Amino acid sequence: MPENILSTEGLSKHYPLKEHGLFHRQTVVRALEDVSLEIQEGEVFGLVGESGCGKSTLGRVLLRLEDPSAGRIFYRNQDLGAFDRDRLKAFRREAQIIYQDPYSALNPRQCIQNLVQEPLDIHGIGTKQERSKQVRLLLEKVGLRPDQATRYPHEFSGGQRQRIVIARALALNPKLILADEAVSALDVSIQAQVINLLKDLRREFNLTYIFISHDLSVIKHIADRVGVMYLGRMVEVAPKHAFYQEPAHPYSKALLSSAPSPDPRSKKERIILSGDVPSPINPPAGCYFHPRCPECLDICREVFPPLRLLSPQRWVACHLYQ
Amino acid sequence: MNTPLLNIQGLVTQFSTRRGPVTAVDGLDLQLHSGQTLGLVGESGCGKSVAALSIMRLLPKPAGRVAKGRILFEGRDLLEVSEADMRRVRGNEISMIFQEPMTSLNPVYTVGFQIYEALQKHRKLSRRQAGQEAVNMLQLVGIPEPAARINDYPHQMSGGMRQRVMIAMALSCRPKVMIADEPTTALDVTIQAQILDLISRLKQEIGMSVLLITHDLGVVAETCQQVLVMYAGRAVEKASAVDLFEKPAHPYTLGLFASIPKVEDEILHPISGVVPSLYDLPEGCAFQDRCAYRQAQCLKRPPWIEISPEHWVCCWRYDTHHA
Numbered sequence: 001m002p003e004n005i006l007s008t009e010g011l012s013k014h015y016p017l018k019e020h021g022l023f024h025r026q027t028v029v030r031a032l033e034d035v036s037l038e039i040q041e042g043e044v045f046g047l048v049g050e051s052g053c054g055k056s057t058l059g060r061v062l063l064r065l066e067d068p069s070a071g072r073i074f075y076r077n078q079d080l081g082a083f084d085r086d087r088l089k090a091f092r093r094e095a096q097i098i099y100q101d102p103y104s105a106l107n108p109r110q111c112i113q114n115l116v117q118e119p120l121d122i123h124g125i126g127t128k129q130e131r132s133k134q135v136r137l138l139l140e141k142v143g144l145r146p147d148q149a150t151r152y153p154h155e156f157s158g159g160q161r162q163r164i165v166i167a168r169a170l171a172l173n174p175k176l177i178l179a180d181e182a183v184s185a186l187d188v189s190i191q192a193q194v195i196n197l198l199k200d201l202r203r204e205f206n207l208t209y210i211f212i213s214h215d216l217s218v219i220k221h222i223a224d225r226v227g228v229m230y231l232g233r234m235v236e237v238a239p240k241h242a243f244y245q246e247p248a249h250p251y252s253k254a255l256l257s258s259a260p261s262p263d264p265r266s267k268k269e270r271i272i273l274s275g276d277v278p279s280p281i282n283p284p285a286g287c288y289f290h291p292r293c294p295e296c297l298d299i300c301r302e303v304f305p306p307l308r309l310l311s312p313q314r315w316v317a318c319h320l321y322q
Numbered sequence: 323m324n325t326p327l328l329n330i331q332g333l334v335t336q337f338s339t340r341r342g343p344v345t346a347v348d349g350l351d352l353q354l355h356s357g358q359t360l361g362l363v364g365e366s367g368c369g370k371s372v373a374a375l376s377i378m379r380l381l382p383k384p385a386g387r388v389a390k391g392r393i394l395f396e397g398r399d400l401l402e403v404s405e406a407d408m409r410r411v412r413g414n415e416i417s418m419i420f421q422e423p424m425t426s427l428n429p430v431y432t433v434g435f436q437i438y439e440a441l442q443k444h445r446k447l448s449r450r451q452a453g454q455e456a457v458n459m460l461q462l463v464g465i466p467e468p469a470a471r472i473n474d475y476p477h478q479m480s481g482g483m484r485q486r487v488m489i490a491m492a493l494s495c496r497p498k499v500m501i502a503d504e505p506t507t508a509l510d511v512t513i514q515a516q517i518l519d520l521i522s523r524l525k526q527e528i529g530m531s532v533l534l535i536t537h538d539l540g541v542v543a544e545t546c547q548q549v550l551v552m553y554a555g556r557a558v559e560k561a562s563a564v565d566l567f568e569k570p571a572h573p574y575t576l577g578l579f580a581s582i583p584k585v586e587d588e589i590l591h592p593i594s595g596v597v598p599s600l601y602d603l604p605e606g607c608a609f610q611d612r613c614a615y616r617q618a619q620c621l622k623r624p625p626w627i628e629i630s631p632e633h634w635v636c637c638w639r640y641d642t643h644h645a
Binding site (some may be wrong): 050051157159160187188189190191192193195196199214216217218220221222254255257258259260261262263264265266270272273275276277 | 365366466480481482483510511512513514515516518519537538539540541542543544546563564567568577578579580581582583584589590591592593594596597
């Protein structure tokens with residue numbers, strides 16, 4: 001059994017809104033509610049859900065870019081919340097992030113050499129010559145030419161920019177990479193190139209990925225395990241094959257059936273959910289999904305179902321399975 | 323087949339830029355028949371949105387202009403009609419919905435006002451009638467409590483609801499053609515499923531034709547009967563959806579399919595290289611630099627070849643005279 005690289009216990013993140021009204025009733029956005037999960041060394045954990053479901057917040061809290069409101073995070077079984085400055089800096093060497101939009105992730109006034117070298121400078125790794133050599137190696141690794149290092153971001157296409165961002169994320173030899181919609185902004189043919197690159201790099205450097213995406217086919221392709229989030233809560237965690245063959249949570253079922261399949265003859269029965277995702281400021285009572293759920297029971301309106309083990313490695317938060 | 327409702331012949335749209343003229347759409351032929359949904363597919367920058375704007379005569383002025391071609395709508399060339407006549411066509415007979423509903427709606431007017439503005443202009447309804455009709459339209463597109471929501475401002479609605487409002491506006495005058503430019507790209511999958519379902523249901527009810535512009539082959543497979551694939555401003559393949567998905571022929575189309583993540587754990591086969599800049603397209607076929615089947619003839623513009631009934635490919639590979 002591989003070790004857990006990252007695990008959480010009852011992680012929550014609430015953002016307070018501006019106080020208003022006579023009694024200053026404090027309203028909060030519940031971006032993340034009671035999330036417990038374990039990510040194993042070397043796996044690709046896919047995180048899916050619709051916009052506003054808290055998947056990016058979870059990613060940011062996991063890397064301690066934001067402090068959780070409640071709950072704890074363990075990095076290699078050590079409490080991340082208790083890390084002091086130095087240990088946090090060491091942790092940041094090992095955990096890197098790739099964002100969706102490579103246009104805003106790169107400073108337009110810096111050349112590629114400086115951009116990719118910056119992490120090495122910050123952590124004071126190697127001599128100046130060594131760093132510069134390292135940058136060239138990294139650029140080759142991600143499929144760019146070393147002589148392009150003197151160019152600026154605007155001279156590159158979207159796919160190439162994402163490669164630069166990946167090179168920078170790899171500069172410190174990380175163990176864990178959080179890819180937050182890393183391929184969503186790219187055209188399909190370019191997206192496929194970047195997915196292949198990420199898969200190759202994972203093998204070569206023995207990386208662990210937390211792969212956030214709203215695209216179920218990308219997750220299906222790259223992930224080992226899948227976590228589904230809805231309105232700040234984890235509603236299902238399952239190994240990939242089990243999840244795609246037989247999703248358990250009604251929301252997972254609807255999500256999978258909504259994804260259009262590239263086959264005009266497949267006339268699959270689509271589950272079309274009514275309504276929109278409720279606001280995380282004022283979530284419904286009971287199970288957050290019950291107003292849209294086609295299989296809603298009476299108890300769902302009152303009690304939130306906890307995440308329970310359904311079968312080995314399969315966790316579902318739904319009263320249908322209790 | 324009977325005469326198409328919308329018939330585009332040899333459309334060439336150019337933009338003048340500081341670096342000289344750029345041809346964004348190069349010789350597009352497209353036929354949309356009554357009651358049909360045609361998918362216009364391609365990656366960003368391939369000219370699919372510019373083609374749509376050319377039809378609506380909404381190209382940014384003075385940079386963009388239609389240099390050549392005809393856009394026949396019910397036999398009338400839309401490029402020839404006066405601006406006043408064009409206004410009567412826009413929104414009334416051909417309407418358009420865009421990708422980002424937030425930027426297409428005016429934030430300082432209620433959605434109700436924005437819907438009945440079109441009704442008053444085109445259908446000459448009184449304010450009360452138009453208001454009533456606007457409520458009906460919101461009902462039609464599935465907005466709960468339409469009578470109350472009609473007084474909402476766009477920011478009070480979610481993305482999916484705003485897109486429904488856009489559709490309500492587009493449909494309010496019962497157009498014959500709806501051009502939908504990436505209508506669901508900004509939306510989540512469950513909302514996308516709702517909107518696509520809505521469009522195909524309304525298409526049946528109102529009996530309109532849809533020109534659906536998208537980069538998502540999954541969306542095409544679910545909604546379109548006919549598909550046209552574009553690359554670097556040119557059409558490269560057109561066929562029925564079933565033919566295109568079962569027997570894709572153009573190397574670019576093949577590459578697109580190989581790029582979609584489908585089978586798990588299998589390595590993807592992306593198209594190598596990047597889309598060429600429209601400023602320096604190669605001589606002949608625009609795809610040649612990325613093509614696995616490149617041959618000497620590709621330096622000349624490839625002809626259209628009908629490889630099976632109604633399945634057209636613009637590629638030398640299928641040219642039987644030379645093979």
